[in-house]
Amino acid sequence: MKVSTIVAITIGAGLAVSGCASSSNPRDRIVKATAACDDITVQIYFEPDSAEVTKEGRAVLSQAATQAKPCKVDRVLVLGLADAVGAPAANLEISKQRAASVTRTLEAIGLPAAEFDLAAAGQSGAVTAGGDPRPLRRRADVTVELSAR
Template identity: 70%
Template sequence: MTMVRGLGAAVLVVAMLGAGCTTMSSARDRIVKREASCGDVTVDIYFEPDSAEVTKEGRAVLRAAADQAKGCQVDKVLVMGLADAAGAPGANLELSRQRAAAVTKTLTAIGLPVGDIDLSAAGQTGSVTAAGDNRPLRRRADVTLKLSTPRK
């Protein structure tokens, strides 16, 4: 019986020490500022058919990307608008331009410093598979934030 109590006491002490380590590390995290991870961030923003309006979900994705960029220097922003094969090629090219512009406007509105922007539009190029099937996931804009560690 004494051995069981001793073992129980040892387990309790180890558990308390483990809890103390967790508390210490979370307290340290609140005090010590961690360096921002300034690797490039790439996101896809999807659109409704025949629309260049950034959706609520798209704004949330862009906001999350901008949050990841906090503490980093934004060297360049690459935005490529895309479209599916539905409709005329010229109209799809214009729609993909509008999508790229709408994403850029949204990034500016949420406060991301977007000094050097490379906007491009692919229209419906590449939107049909070799079998002739339409790729609906082409209704998007591809966004890459080129980030680096800020100069001190």
Template identity: 60%
Template sequence: MTIRRKTLGFAALGLAVGLAGCSTMTGGRDRVVKAAPRCSDQTVQIYFEQFSAEVTKEGRAVLAAAAAQSKPCKVTSVEVLGLADNVGGTPDSNLDLSKKRAQAVTAALASVGLPAGEFKVSAVGETGSTTADGRSRPLRRRADIVVHLSAPS
């Protein structure tokens, strides 16, 4: 029990010294907090349920985070690519589904407040969804989003 009290005493002393050290910093934290935003391109992926073009709750959260990170920057363009797997449907229906996914993501980006920029929306359907030996590629029920950012003018 005595050893434990001494350990806690040293921990409290270390905390007090550490906090006291923070109060003597002159402008260090302000420089970090007020640093210029890093406006590099962002790439995110949104996944969909099978045969669905509805953006999920998790997908909306990812898009909201991307929009929030983009706020201090200038959005120069946004690329949205819809994809589909080949697990069901025809090539034409999968292409249509991937188009709907890209459109749903574009609408969701606007609803979470992504600053306006040029949107490039495309879809590839099930193209590329199989490996060379004919197996289905996993994780093709998605949209790929690239937000191109630049420093604010």
């Protein structure tokens, strides 16, 4: 057999095989989505002088709990914050109450956490270096640390 005939047969066979591979069922190419167990961070805002989780805050926490369902919840970090208005001791107390209120809400929603880690910063960091109050400080920062099951 001539070399050119062997080359032609080899190329023809390669094209035939590649043609078969491209005619597979499109469903074979669907990739099953896996649960992304990346940490979730949300902020829950409060009314002035209040530690009660609002309806909107509860909805945000519920969404986070739903997103975390397919994963293992390793730890939940909750940091209560306050603005610069009022006495520092009162601001520290309300930031503690905000962290506790968010934690109770997460437990009521049914978020299974191995550990809840609460902290309160009060008004610490509520004012810029120039003396201006930072906006949106009446909140709790929540981080849900996740891992794959």
